[in-house]
Amino acid sequence: MQRSNFMRKTAIIAEYNPFHNGHLHQAERARIETDADAVIAVMSAQFTQRGEPAAFDKWSRARAAVQTGAIDLVIELPTRFGVHRADRFASAAVAIAERVRCQTLSFGSESGDISAVTQAAAANIEATPAYQTAFKEALDNGRSSAKASSEAFGSLYPDFDLTLPNNILAYHYAKAATSIELHTIRRLGAGYHDPSVSDVMSATGVRAHYLESGMVRAVPDATRTLFQDNPMAHWSLYWPVLQYKLRTTPKDVLEQLVGIDSSLSPRLIQAGLEPTFEQALARLLTRRYTRTSIQRALVAILIHWRQDELPERFDDVPYIRPLAFNTIGRTVLKDIKKDVPLLSKYHPDLAFEARVTEAYRLPLGNRSLVEHMQTPQFIDSK
Incomplete structure (x- = not known):
């Protein structure tokens, strides 16, 4: 295999809550369309960006992603950086992707048009006085900060819909990117909040269907095993x-x-x-x-x-923590450990995450879910 210095690496920012058929499609298309030798996921930890307990713990979700063969390495997006509004979440996740020398960041969007994403980001609407005025008016009318922002943006730049969840993240990924090429894939199937049942469902739909029926739909076998072997957190x-x-x-x-x-x-x-x-x-x-x-x-x-x-800066995550990897991912790790603070076992910097895991596991009855005992998992998926 080539040294990873010469490997083309594509990053995906994800939560895999849980990993479903849409995620599989995205990762497979990203590998092909970006000509990637390695696909690396930067993944939320025990709680999601929107403030929900992840359906399964981070090691289990990372393992399932690698077991599908679509992902080669999963790196943790720490809780202090990941449970935040979209711009902070994006800033931290993109910084991790750039730090491990990924050449491309691939993400889903409702538009599927990378030029629409980059043009919207380049317009820098938030810096204009008109945006600030519209934003303040929306806040004064009782809108939440996120709603006020999307309304103000839409009133000044109607060509890109910032009310759609994937477009919001895509926009902030583009704003945060400094040295990484951007690539987007049109989201396949159900939208983020769509609970409908089909072969391609949103993560929300997968979880809701399981809670209502006890049945698991629209997921790879590796994810199906998670539902069979673990309680689903909610x-x-x-x-x-x-x-x-x-x-x-x-x-x-x-x-x-x-x-x-x-x-x-x-x-x-x-x-x-x-x-x-x-x-x-x-x-x-x-x-x-x-x-x-x-x-x-x-x-x-x-x-x-x-x-x-809270972090002083959201674009400066102090360490890189692998959660799961296969043979290709191991090659990447061997190279980047020379240049980045790579944590593979308990370290004082992980004390906050250990606290998060203790809280996360409280109602789940999982005694094995102890932070300092968890190490990156090698998955022989190739």
Whole structure:
């Protein structure tokens, strides 16, 4: 095999929550269309960008992705960088892809048109006074920050729809990229929030169908095994722990946590009196506080994530942590370890992630899910 210095590496930023047929299609097309020798996934850890417990732990999801043969190496996007709004999430993930010397970043988008993505990013609409005025007006009308941003952008640049989830991330990937070539594939099948049942379903649809029917659809065999061998994590399982924290944590302590201000803290305390997660969420939702912002706040409560633990910069992830790899991925790792801080076993920098994993595994009954015992997994998938 060629030395990885001469390998063409394509990165995919993902959550694989869980890895489904659409992800398989994307990775296979990305390898072909970018002429990649190695496909590397930069993947969220135990909680997703939108503030949800991942359906399965990060090692299991990484293993399944590599077992499909479509992914050669999975690198962790740490929680401190990944459970954030789209621009921060993109900044950190793209920085990791560039740091491991990927030549191309491939991503799905609703448009499937890379020129539309790059032109929208190059327009730099957010820097204009007109955008700032429109954004402030939307906030004053009770819109959430994300909704206000997409409305303001759309009013000034209607040629690119920033209300669509994959377009939003594609736009911010393009904004964050400095040395990496961009490549997009039109999203196949159901949209992000689409719960419909078919051979190509969204991750949301796969999870919802499983909770409703106990059946698994539209996933490769490696993912199907995860459902057979593990409980699927979802917010309702964490509600007893969250209830306890909401009922016992003082208001001023809550306000020291990420995403919680003096307006939200009393609402959270009252929501802690509700008997179920969904009832609590319904009580918390407003035009200002979206489901995503509430869920991120709940992640902060669950893991006790203080504001002083936020990264100073989101484009400077301090380490590279592999979660799973095959023979091709191992070749890549052997080369990059000379130039990047590569963590393959417990290290003090991982203390925060260890805390996250302890919180994540609480309702799952998985005693083997201990952070310092987990090492990257070699998968012989070729």
